Amino acid sequence: MKGAKIIGTGSYLPEKILTNFDLEKIVDTSDEWIRTRTGIEERHIVADDEAASSLVVNAARKAMEMASIKPQDIDTIICATISPDTPFPSTGCWVGTALGIEGVPAFDVSAACSGFLYGLIVADSLIKAGTAKRILVSGVEILTRITNWTDRTTCVLFGDGAGTVIMEESDDDSGILSSYWGADGSLGDLLIQPAGGSRMPPTHETVDKNLHTIYMKGNEVFKHAVRKMALAAEKVLVKANIKPEEIALFIPHQANIRIIDATIKRFGIPREKTMVTIDKIGNISSATIPISLDWAVREGRIKKGDLVLLDAFGGGFTWGATLMRW
Numbered sequence: 001m002k003g004a005k006i007i008g009t010g011s012y013l014p015e016k017i018l019t020n021f022d023l024e025k026i027v028d029t030s031d032e033w034i035r036t037r038t039g040i041e042e043r044h045i046v047a048d049d050e051a052a053s054s055l056v057v058n059a060a061r062k063a064m065e066m067a068s069i070k071p072q073d074i075d076t077i078i079c080a081t082i083s084p085d086t087p088f089p090s091t092g093c094w095v096g097t098a099l100g101i102e103g104v105p106a107f108d109v110s111a112a113c114s115g116f117l118y119g120l121i122v123a124d125s126l127i128k129a130g131t132a133k134r135i136l137v138s139g140v141e142i143l144t145r146i147t148n149w150t151d152r153t154t155c156v157l158f159g160d161g162a163g164t165v166i167m168e169e170s171d172d173d174s175g176i177l178s179s180y181w182g183a184d185g186s187l188g189d190l191l192i193q194p195a196g197g198s199r200m201p202p203t204h205e206t207v208d209k210n211l212h213t214i215y216m217k218g219n220e221v222f223k224h225a226v227r228k229m230a231l232a233a234e235k236v237l238v239k240a241n242i243k244p245e246e247i248a249l250f251i252p253h254q255a256n257i258r259i260i261d262a263t264i265k266r267f268g269i270p271r272e273k274t275m276v277t278i279d280k281i282g283n284i285s286s287a288t289i290p291i292s293l294d295w296a297v298r299e300g301r302i303k304k305g306d307l308v309l310l311d312a313f314g315g316g317f318t319w320g321a322t323l324m325r326w
């Protein structure tokens with residue numbers, strides 16, 4: 001059974017930048033607090049006329065250019081997002097139409113910050129099973145539209161953006177070597193957008209109470225994130241019989257620099273071999289890993305044959321890791 005490999009990457013960040021100093025004018029916070037507690041310096045924020053699908057389209061065009069393919073060469077579209085264009089149709093469907101791709105399956109994956117890795121694992125399985133040949137996998141979020149701008153404990157964390165990859169069957173030993181994923185809904189209330197679904201439909205009251213925004217018990221989430229990211233990374237390394245020192249580049253979800261540092265400390269992966277983008281983009285949930293991967297590729301930090309480890313944790317709770325040979 002042939003594995004699946006990435007043949008192109010692309011990312012897109014909205015033009016407008018919101019700095020920590022800008023946030024000092026909105027809530028009772030400081031650049032110093034945000035930088036030292038999270039590692040974030042600035043984040044990008046969408047323009048009024050942008051939606052999740054338009055961010056994906058911009059990123060996907062760059063990925064297709066790198067892969068030297070046309071939209072019509074794609075036979076499946078997977079979008080990981082918790083901030084879709086519309087509850088339905090899926091963002092994947094909107095992306096397909098915007099790219100002029102007709103008739104191919106398109107759907108969204110909802111696994112919060114682990115969403116892109118969930119999408120990648122699904123894509124890998126579809127290619128291995130022969131169900132698909134060339135898949136566009138994206139992570140996209142417009143979190144600033146589901147942010148409570150009066151809550152300083154969350155509004156300083158999030159940003160907007162999209163990252164995409166194109167996957168196809170591998171013809172050599174490159175591609176995904178092992179993956180691991182998991183979920184635990186019993187802890188779902190610790191990181192949640194409470195209203196807007198069938199459990200709590202929109203009403204004037206839910207809007208007035210800011211219940212359509214992200215609610216998070218940050219310090220609880222923090223502990224679980226470190227534990228589960230370490231578990232997921234260990235599982236994929238053991239499964240592929242690879243030692244941490246063999247990893248050329250570690251690309252973790254960018255939620256907090258202290259979570260990243262705690263995770264690499266457990267594994268003995270040095271900071272120089274770790275992709276850190278949180279200072280410039282903040283937490284963009286499912287988009288942080290594909291954006292970071294794209295930057296790494298374009299900066300020449302990954303070369304043919306390198307072992308690359310992706311690792312995420314998010315709302316659900318969900319977690320996952322993927323090890324690939326580039």
Ligand SMILES: CC(C)(COP(=O)(O)OP(=O)(O)OC[C@H]1O[C@@H](n2cnc3c(N)ncnc32)[C@H](O)[C@@H]1OP(=O)(O)O)[C@@H](O)C(=O)NCCC(=O)NCCS
Pocket residue numbers: 028029030033034037038113152153154156217218219220221222225255256259283285313314315
């Ligand atoms: C959110 C997070 C940065 C908060 O950092 P923390 O060290 O846990 O901070 P706490 O929530 O314990 O708050 C500490 C103090 O800082 C204050 N504080 C919180 N946000 C603040 C802000 N933006 N500016 C200034 N002070 C702030 C709190 O009110 C609290 O004050 P108190 O001690 O007087 O009550 C951190 O918990 C985190 O990153 N959590 C995980 C996020 C994550 O992994 N998400 C996963 C997937 S998206």
